[in-house]
Amino acid sequence: MRAYIVGGAVRDALLGLPVKDRDWVVVGSSPEDMLARGFRPVGKDFPVFLHPATSEEYALARTERKSGNGYTGFVCYAAPEVTLEEDLARRDLTINAIARDEDGALIDPYGGLADLRDKVFRHVSPAFAEDPLRILRVARFAARFTDFRIAPETLALMRRMVALGEVDHLVAERVWQEFARGLMESHPSRMIRVLRECGALAHILPEVENLFGVPQPAQHHPEIDTGEHVMMVIDRAAAEHLPLAARWACLLHDLGKADTPADILPHHYGHEAKSAERARVVSERLRAPTECRDLAVMLAREHGILGQADVLRAETMVKVLERCDALRRPERFLLMLDAAAADFHGRGPTTDASEREWHAGGRWRAAVGAIRAVDAGAIARSCADKAQIPTAVHGARIAAVRALARPQPFPRDSEGTANEPSA
16 A cells, blocks of 8 residues: 555645645555555545545545546546556646655656646646536636646647537536636636636636627726626735625626627616626526625626715615615625725726725715614604604614715716616
């Protein structure tokens, strides 16, 4: 029995990055041997065990044979005679096919060290094409390792896989898992760009693909292209270290702009309602967690009116706050404001001073504090007619927001609208 550290732990250590988890490959052993040594079995599809002392994962060296479509269509073979080189050959990229033995020596049969040095993502073997999930993994790695490039032959292979329909066999849960991890990297826009470059985005998230080439008003979006705007927004969300729900909401907030009739472009009047519906459909299709879906729908629906806080009447602001359940869920509303700020700043350079700072966020935060300070219980006790309690509480909230100091207005939103919209 010989054990080797493999995969990401070796790669990250060589790059000088922190190593979170270590995975081991065991050569020359069997499930019976592992159980006899006190290892605990956890693998469903192939033999994986937890170390009795460290709880690190130890997998028996194995080979794989394609037996069907998608990432699940494999037959695995694990036996004592399977070599380390055979096990490493089934891995996706050369930089993930480096092993380190228990004495610290590196085993690099497929040139991973050279590709690490040259900052290249390169597939290990033609077997890469057997698992479409690897397209998403490469895209995710691009979002993390921002100075790496994809080898031309690997990109060509990814395009061929898309053309053959392999990505159409991916299940929603695995797509979401990879997307979520990619969005949490430092430059999530690179994940989207890689998926576009190989043609996979049109199959996996056509709603986002369709945003590229859709124009916006240059006065408020110097970058013009809606798809480019979304890329800037998600990178801004990453730079602000926003959580996954906010980054997902940023990715989906403008989906309705792809539906704008050509005769009114580059304006997108009323796109928020269409964006909200598309955000709901996409989130449900990919089985996104409830908190991600709800925030995406809410940001898509509200981001236009959020930017006009300086010109809204107190009545309108209270309607928005109540509609967004800001009293019971203030933390979610404040997170939506963070995502809306990323939307505001996710644009090309502007010379307009009023476009450099998002004043609306402070006013909404003050309004949340004001309505939460209203003592609904005291108002209820003072009402002789209990049927009037909701009206009285609502009126007190409006008065509280109206009493806030109103800053100098900048009466325009991202579409150049100067008048208060309907709540």
